[in-house]
Amino acid sequence: MSTSDGPGPELSSRLGYLLKHARLRLDELYTNALRPYGIDGRELGVLLALAGHEPASQQQAAQRLGIDRTTMVALLDTLQGKGLVSRHPDANDRRRNVVELTDAGRKTLSQAIEASDDAERALLAPLTPQAARHLRTALQTIVTHPDS
Amino acid sequence: MSTSDGPGPELSSRLGYLLKHARLRLDELYTNALRPYGIDGRELGVLLALAGHEPASQQQAAQRLGIDRTTMVALLDTLQGKGLVSRHPDANDRRRNVVELTDAGRKTLSQAIEASDDAERALLAPLTPQAARHLRTALQTIVTHPDS
DNA sequence: AGCTGATTATCAGTGTAGCTGACAATCAGG
DNA sequence: CCTGATTGTCAGCTACACTGATAATCAGCT
Numbered sequence A, B: 001m002s003t004s005d006g007p008g009p010e011l012s013s014r015l016g017y018l019l020k021h022a023r024l025r026l027d028e029l030y031t032n033a034l035r036p037y038g039i040d041g042r043e044l045g046v047l048l049a050l051a052g053h054e055p056a057s058q059q060q061a062a063q064r065l066g067i068d069r070t071t072m073v074a075l076l077d078t079l080q081g082k083g084l085v086s087r088h089p090d091a092n093d094r095r096r097n098v099v100e101l102t103d104a105g106r107k108t109l110s111q112a113i114e115a116s117d118d119a120e121r122a123l124l125a126p127l128t129p130q131a132a133r134h135l136r137t138a139l140q141t142i143v144t145h146p147d148s
Numbered sequence C: 001a002g003c004t005g006a007t008t009a010t011c012a013g014t015g016t017a018g019c020t021g022a023c024a025a026t027c028a029g030g
Numbered sequence D: 001c002c003t004g005a006t007t008g009t010c011a012g013c014t015a016c017a018c019t020g021a022t023a024a025t026c027a028g029c030t
Helices: A015-037 A041-050 A058-065 A069-081 A103-124 A129-144 B015-037 B041-050 B058-065 B069-081 B103-124 B129-144
Strands: A085-089 A097-101 B085-089 B097-101
Touching: A015 A041, A015 A103, A015 B015, A015 B041, A015 B103, A015 B129, A041 A058, A041 A069, A041 A085, A041 A097, A041 A103, A041 B015, A058 A069, A058 A097, A069 A085, A097 A103, A103 B015, A129 B015, A129 B129, B015 B041, B015 B103, B041 B058, B041 B069, B041 B085, B041 B097, B041 B103, B058 B069, B058 B097, B069 B085, B097 B103
Parallel strands: none
Antiparallel strands: A085 A097, B085 B097
């Protein structure tokens, strides 16, 4: 191993550097794009994790997002405070909270999706449309690949 | 805008999700690969930022890494404690510290580069070699593109 | 029914990364 | 020599996400 085909020693060609700074840029674009809707990128993630899969328990939503269930608590607290999601105990399993998008949540989500699409387009602007698609599918392949 | 060519509403196809989780995976791979050398991914970044550009001030190194100069202080404290870098005042400008890799630092760096190459290869394993190269260059294009 | 172990949501505490703001020392220009 | 900018340092703060503990609830077993 470690013989050929490496990234080269330059800092600017290492994946750690590239992924970090790509995400920093995207985060800033997300934040600006989502500001009119009163949410940030993480909260958009939660709304997306709920959309189309409702009703879900908090734990299920956390697993979809890949975060800890204790982290989801505070995230839902703020979204509930903004009136975008509702929590109420599951009738069939009272340990669980059923988490659903409210009507306002659905409306905000559809607007926020468009705004974040613009943000992603801005990040990918220097790439050809084909290169942009390949980047997305390559990342999907990496992320969805089983762990080892 | 926001008409066609979007990423789709699935969480798993959004760049924010993908970049975050790709980086989480890589961080874990980095950490494991670098453990034998007593450094982590951030410290490798500092060593890389110094290599080939020495001698440099702390501020110059921080700018190359894209971090704040106050963050660099603690990073260099630990690397100096490990004997991998040296700091001494610049004779020509005594506000500055000249930061250099020690011999041990250079040796550790070359080993750590190989180990981190293995980590990157592991992350990219599910891609074809061509797709892996395209991913890296696409990220470089995005990150090096001027801000707006 | 009662008991035991697992699951869920929640909270307090901890850790990490990175920043801002303030400071002293130093430099550069007039 | 004086003013303003730059550098390194430190204290304090923010943001994020975790661990560990707790109470409520469920499911299986006896």
